[in-house]
Amino acid sequence: ESREVGRQEALAEWGPVEIYPGPEISDDDLEDYVRRTVITYHHQVGTCKMGIDALSVVSPRNLRVYGLSGLRVADASIMPLVPSGNTNAPTIMIAERAAQFILDEVN
Ligand SMILES: Cc1cc2nc3c(=O)[nH]c(=O)nc-3n(C[C@H](O)[C@H](O)[C@H](O)COP(=O)(O)OP(=O)(O)OC[C@H]3O[C@@H](n4cnc5c(N)ncnc54)[C@H](O)[C@@H]3O)c2cc1C
Numbered sequence: 001e002s003r004e005v006g007r008q009e010a011l012a013e014w015g016p017v018e019i020y021p022g023p024e025i026s027d028d029d030l031e032d033y034v035r036r037t038v039i040t041y042h043h044q045v046g047t048c049k050m051g052i053d054a055l056s057v058v059s060p061r062n063l064r065v066y067g068l069s070g071l072r073v074a075d076a077s078i079m080p081l082v083p084s085g086n087t088n089a090p091t092i093m094i095a096e097r098a099a100q101f102i103l104d105e106v107n
Pocket of ligand 1: 076077086087088091
């Protein structure tokens, strides 16, 4: 555990100080602290990923949902992997591509 590592004699000269959760939280209360304070990283993606393998839900050619007619998905949920950067701009790019796919089919 991080606390145990931070308290090692070999690190003492570096003067490590515990900031979170802080020394006032006992080891026994760590789980409760985590349950109260944990949050997501706000960049959930990929619940119906785009791709061509067996787990893919959406086609990369036109964003249509496999096996259904008349349904496309165009949002962060189709990202096959979490991108290394933030997700708002890629989501807008997906929307732009979706608009073009639709225009290409009606024109
Ligand atoms: C707190 C926070 C901070 C973030 N900060 C950043 C940042 O700084 N930079 C960045 O790039 N990304 C950031 N993101 C991520 C970014 O906001 C998302 O990746 C992006 O908005 C995803 O777009 P989306 O269209 O997939 O989903 P959303 O933006 O969540 O859009 C989904 C829409 O569907 C609507 N909806 C849901 N259910 C229904 C229903 N049944 N019927 C009709 N409408 C429905 C919702 O109301 C919503 O408008 C942040 C996210 C959060 C939560």
